[in-house]
Amino acid sequence: MGGPRNINEVNSYLKNIFLDRDIMQLPMQNTLGKFIANRRTSKVQAEYNLIGGGSPIEKWTRLQGKQLIDKLDVMSPETAPHNYYVGFRYNEPKTKTALQNILDDGVDRVVAFSQYFQYSCSTSGSNFNDLYKQQNELDPTSSIKWSFIDRWGTHPLLIKFFADSIQKSLLKVDPDQRDKTPILFSAHSLPLYVVLKGDTYVNEVGATVGCVMAELRNRGVINPYRLVWQSEVGPLKWLGPSTEKVIEKMGTSNLTKNLVVVPIAFSSDHIETLFELGIEYRELAKKSGIDNFILTDSPNDDPTFIDCITDVAFKHLQSPNNSNYQLTSRCHNCVSEQCKITKNWIQTALSK
Numbered sequence: 001m002g003g004p005r006n007i008n009e010v011n012s013y014l015k016n017i018f019l020d021r022d023i024m025q026l027p028m029q030n031t032l033g034k035f036i037a038n039r040r041t042s043k044v045q046a047e048y049n050l051i052g053g054g055s056p057i058e059k060w061t062r063l064q065g066k067q068l069i070d071k072l073d074v075m076s077p078e079t080a081p082h083n084y085y086v087g088f089r090y091n092e093p094k095t096k097t098a099l100q101n102i103l104d105d106g107v108d109r110v111v112a113f114s115q116y117f118q119y120s121c122s123t124s125g126s127n128f129n130d131l132y133k134q135q136n137e138l139d140p141t142s143s144i145k146w147s148f149i150d151r152w153g154t155h156p157l158l159i160k161f162f163a164d165s166i167q168k169s170l171l172k173v174d175p176d177q178r179d180k181t182p183i184l185f186s187a188h189s190l191p192l193y194v195v196l197k198g199d200t201y202v203n204e205v206g207a208t209v210g211c212v213m214a215e216l217r218n219r220g221v222i223n224p225y226r227l228v229w230q231s232e233v234g235p236l237k238w239l240g241p242s243t244e245k246v247i248e249k250m251g252t253s254n255l256t257k258n259l260v261v262v263p264i265a266f267s268s269d270h271i272e273t274l275f276e277l278g279i280e281y282r283e284l285a286k287k288s289g290i291d292n293f294i295l296t297d298s299p300n301d302d303p304t305f306i307d308c309i310t311d312v313a314f315k316h317l318q319s320p321n322n323s324n325y326q327l328t329s330r331c332h333n334c335v336s337e338q339c340k341i342t343k344n345w346i347q348t349a350l351s352k
């Protein structure tokens with residue numbers, strides 16, 4: 001997604017989100033999207049002010065990219081030297097900027113590596129659609145050989161990262177309460193109509209949670225757990241149960257005084273982890289009677305996570321077409337002409 005680097009970029013960042021037809025379709029989108037973005041700007045600016053005045057996403061993504069290519073140069077000398085480019089969707093450096101830099105550098109082989117572990121047409125799908133449009137404009141003769149990493153939510157090192165950080169967090173609970181402490185996995189929600197369209201995200205987040213819990217059970221961890229959904233915006237019906245309501249009820253019904261919350265769908269910190277979970281829901285938990293609210297760390301530059309993205313890229317370079325058929329398949333009820341065009345391009349690019 002990217003994020004505003006300072007509060008002056010919040011308005012254009014929100015406009016870009018509300019004008020993206022892959023994430024939402026509004027009547028008279030050009031007018032209504034801008035209107036909603038303008039109305040939300042001061043609220044979102046205040047939230048960014050509480051987390052340091054801007055999004056840390058570019059800092060984390062560059063640290064991840066740099067460490068990934070350094071490791072890859074050693075592991076895969078036959079495909080070296082490697083380089084990384086950051087392409088965000090709603091704020092600079094956008095995909096268009098990254099692609100222009102790639103072309104200026106004379107690169108002829110590129111892996112489009114989605115940093116969302118779990119695929120949704122509203123996130124990764126929107127980015128692949130944008131990538132198609134930008135390359136069609138800037139590189140119409142297709143001088144670049146492309147391949148795609150579209151989902152990796154059950155990679156063993158990703159599972160290890162989450163299992164390790166949950167175990168570390170449980171150590172912050174008194175031993176006599178530790179095994180009973182609920183683990184709440186929280187992911188960004190989807191409007192229900194997107195789920196019914198056939199979007200695979202909910203399923204894929206569930207798969208990540210299932211693998212993390214299987215690993216923890218193997219290690220003898222017996223805690224109860226739930227998967228809950230955060231950050232709904234606007235009047236639509238969204239997938240529940242909502243993170244906010246579950247935290248509140250767990251506290252007010254006296255179910256627990258300790259809670260471990262795990263952001264399970266984000267590769268680095270941003271407003272949803274730092275503000276929504278770290279400030280807003282921490283306060284809500286406290287008010288509801290949960291004294292010990294423990295938020296696990298986002299992957300950021302954790303060494304296990306860096307090993308994970310390196311391994312994902314390394315395996316991909318050895319076998320670049322292995323996600324081909326899943327990525328080119330479409331949601332059951334997809335009516336988007338753009339999805340069709342992008343998926344045709346991906347199919348053609350992979351067979352080159």
Ligand SMILES: C=CC1=C(C)c2cc3[nH]c(cc4nc(cc5[nH]c(cc1n2)c(C)c5CCC(=O)O)C(CCC(=O)O)=C4C)c(C)c3C=C
Pocket residue numbers: 001002003004014017023024040044055116120122123188189190191194201233265266270271272
């Ligand atoms: C990781 C998964 C995400 C999914 C799936 C997702 C779907 C989705 N989001 C919106 C609308 C908004 N999302 C906004 C912010 C936002 N969304 C995600 C992640 C997913 N979204 C992140 C990480 C962020 C925050 C980024 C940051 O600022 O650091 C916003 C803007 C914020 C606001 O106005 O409050 C909107 C709007 C929809 C409609 C949707 C599925 C269709």
Ligand code: FES
Pocket residue numbers: 121125199329330331334335336339
């Ligand atoms: S909306 Fe999922 S493929 Fe088009």
Ligand SMILES: [Fe+2]
Pocket residue numbers: 188231
């Ligand atoms: Fe979102």
